[in-house]
Amino acid sequence: MQMNRKISIKCGSNYVLNLGKRTYIMGILNITPDSFSDGGDFIDVEKAVEHAKNMVRDGADIIDVGGESTRPGALEVSAKEELKRILPVVGRLVKEVDVPVSVDTYKAQVAEEVLKAGAHMINDVWGLQRDRSMAEVIAKHQVPVIIMHNQKGTEYKNDLVEEIKLFLSKSIQIALAAGIKRKNIIIDPGIGFGKNPEQNIQVMARLKELNDLGYPILLGTSRKSMIGKILDLPPKERVEGTIATTVLGIVQGVDIVRVHDVKENFRAARVTDAITRSKQDG
Numbered sequence: 090m091q092m093n094r095k096i097s098i099k100c101g102s103n104y105v106l107n108l109g110k111r112t113y114i115m116g117i118l119n120i121t122p123d124s125f126s127d128g129g130d131f132i133d134v135e136k137a138v139e140h141a142k143n144m145v146r147d148g149a150d151i152i153d154v155g156g157e158s159t160r161p162g163a164l165e166v167s168a169k170e171e172l173k174r175i176l177p178v179v180g181r182l183v184k185e186v187d188v189p190v191s192v193d194t195y196k197a198q199v200a201e202e203v204l205k206a207g208a209h210m211i212n213d214v215w216g217l218q219r220d221r222s223m224a225e226v227i228a229k230h231q232v233p234v235i236i237m238h239n240q241k242g243t244e245y246k247n248d249l250v251e252e253i254k255l256f257l258s259k260s261i262q263i264a265l266a267a268g269i270k271r272k273n274i275i276i277d278p279g280i281g282f283g284k285n286p287e288q289n290i291q292v293m294a295r296l297k298e299l300n301d302l303g304y305p306i307l308l309g310t311s312r313k314s315m316i317g318k319i320l321d322l323p324p325k326e327r328v329e330g331t332i333a334t335t336v337l338g339i340v341q342g343v344d345i346v347r348v349h350d351v352k353e354n355f356r357a358a359r360v361t362d363a364i365t366r367s368k369q370d371g
Contacts, residue, residue, distance in 0.1 A: 096272060096305060098233050100189035100209035106150070106233075108305045108344045111366065112335075112358040115191065115347040116141070116149030117311060120174045121158045137178045138185060145186050148355030151210075152186060153347060154179055154203075155193035159214050159282070168198040175199075176206060183207035191235070197222035204230040214282060215239050216260035217267075224267035233273040235307050236260040240283035249288055250295045253278055257302060275305045275345065280334075281313040289315035293334060297341040309347035310334040311354075332357045340365055 095109030156175035189209035216236040316330035339361040348354040
């Protein structure tokens, strides 16, 4: 299983993620008016920077900045608008927080500009398959990339997890062909993307199968509709449900969890790590 595999990922000249030793916490910072659970909360640059600093104090190892909502039904925004939202925040964060700054975008133009501004990694919700220039930009800057499974609609002709693995394998080949280093690739099964709640539950139950691909795994379940359906609660009341998925993910080999509620998930991850990783090391 993956948790016996240790890998170090460099994020710029100052940061290294020593994956396999513990679970890393990625804090979500949405600079959007329409994200499903915190849309409009951090549009103001000062509020966004303050929130990022609070997340770091609460245990975030990475801050993931997004300028376009990727919730189902959200309107797409132009690269120009996306950059207008996030560049001022990224510029501040790379100077003012002592953790790597990731940017959540599938647009090569946006990736190019934020990497020039000092961002340390890219989180692509279309796994390098939406904008074919994305892989080249990431390879040029030699930064880590998170490649996520996604699709339009929720129809799968074959086994769900096998199709996810095929998609991610294709993304990995695109990355390697463009010159992205193998050690800079992180995979994400895409909970909530191209999947209905029942399918998301199935993926959660079979996360360990993704270890077959041999890459670090990021899990993003925070406040998502799968949890809302199970608990019948609105997004901001899904903290405990998110923690349950964080723990289940770590047990199955996840390396990074992407969350809104950093403090609570940080504490849950530390306890889970103390139990699961000590067992492996023994």
